[in-house]
Amino acid sequence: MQNLRIPGPTPCPPEVLQAMGHQMINHRGVEFADALKDVTSKMKKVFQTQADPMLITGSGTAGLETAVVNMLSPGDTVLSVSIGVFGERFAKIAETYGANVVALNFPHGQAANPSSVAEALKRNPAVKAVLVTHNETSTGITNDLGAIAKIVKSAGKLLLVDCISSLGSIDVPVDEWGIDVAISGSQKGWMVPPGMAMVAVSEAGWQAYAEARMPRFYLDLGKARKSLEKGQTPWTPNVSAVLAFRIALDMMLAEGLENIFARHRRMGQFTRDGIKALGLTLLADEQYASNTVTSVVADRGLDPKKLNKIMREEFDIVLAGGQGPLEGKIFRIGHLGLVKEADIQAVFDALKIALPKAGFTG
Numbered sequence: 001m002q003n004l005r006i007p008g009p010t011p012c013p014p015e016v017l018q019a020m021g022h023q024m025i026n027h028r029g030v031e032f033a034d035a036l037k038d039v040t041s042k043m044k045k046v047f048q049t050q051a052d053p054m055l056i057t058g059s060g061t062a063g064l065e066t067a068v069v070n071m072l073s074p075g076d077t078v079l080s081v082s083i084g085v086f087g088e089r090f091a092k093i094a095e096t097y098g099a100n101v102v103a104l105n106f107p108h109g110q111a112a113n114p115s116s117v118a119e120a121l122k123r124n125p126a127v128k129a130v131l132v133t134h135n136e137t138s139t140g141i142t143n144d145l146g147a148i149a150k151i152v153k154s155a156g157k158l159l160l161v162d163c164i165s166s167l168g169s170i171d172v173p174v175d176e177w178g179i180d181v182a183i184s185g186s187q188k189g190w191m192v193p194p195g196m197a198m199v200a201v202s203e204a205g206w207q208a209y210a211e212a213r214m215p216r217f218y219l220d221l222g223k224a225r226k227s228l229e230k231g232q233t234p235w236t237p238n239v240s241a242v243l244a245f246r247i248a249l250d251m252m253l254a255e256g257l258e259n260i261f262a263r264h265r266r267m268g269q270f271t272r273d274g275i276k277a278l279g280l281t282l283l284a285d286e287q288y289a290s291n292t293v294t295s296v297v298a299d300r301g302l303d304p305k306k307l308n309k310i311m312r313e314e315f316d317i318v319l320a321g322g323q324g325p326l327e328g329k330i331f332r333i334g335h336l337g338l339v340k341e342a343d344i345q346a347v348f349d350a351l352k353i354a355l356p357k358a359g360f361t362g
């Protein structure tokens, strides 16, 4: 079986795949309503929120767009705290819909400095909302979201967070940190195929929604909230993915949130230790290194594209490359969702053979 080690889509457990194969059911019927209500109450536990997270049919990016168009009006000033490709995407969406984006960009491979966020807010009192990526998948960095959230909330701003590759794997206490819109995606730590974004909105978020004037129709959260009261979604949902999600959530809650977070911490450390033992260099400062994805610098002659080709063709292991400015400069290993030590050990065993073949001189 292929060892898919990219940061999403991630491998799905057999039980989840089996649920994907369920015959279609009426999405306006009681069976679906039961499933959606169950999924919603279980998502609440993982999001650690009192709000009902809503499902958007679409990939994670649809979730980011949902946050922007439901919270903001054209001309609103937003502070974009970006540390990589996904942070830039969030900002680009806001800009596309007419927001006035103030960019606070950090070099790819570094975490956002919370005190720079505080200074940027002081310099730009008109800011209405702050956009942040919790776990930047393109670089393998986890921001200190707790510290950033404290600053944003004490300044009285809305906090919109891309938690797509952290929620469900890394601890994100949504209510405790005061996240106004928390976004995730089914194909990351949730062990479900791609096609659903999850969005949780705070009370302050709903107040902002009432005034937000950006154009929206399919992604209108007011419609989603109203439908959810009936155990429905406004438009035909991805029925198969919802049924699969129910099974995946059962598995996650059976493992227990604390155990899931601990397993990801262990996977992150195991991956970083093994990478260093192979003589390779981590991109991230270990203090901010992500426990869901590890970025490895392609130095000392290493051709990362050649490496990933050899890994796939000779070992049936699929790694990710670099994105944006890091294309051709790093390779990445995904370790989120369905992952255990043996999956990562198999990567190390193959790397031992593949690295010299891909030019690495050690």
Ligand SMILES: *Cc1c(COP(=O)(O)O)cnc(C)c1O
Residues within 6 Å of the ligand: 008, 059, 060, 061, 062, 086, 133, 135, 136, 137, 162, 164, 165, 185
């Ligand atoms: C995967 C991911 C996204 C969304 O990408 P989609 O391809 O639209 O699902 C956004 N942000 C982060 C941090 C991600 O990891």
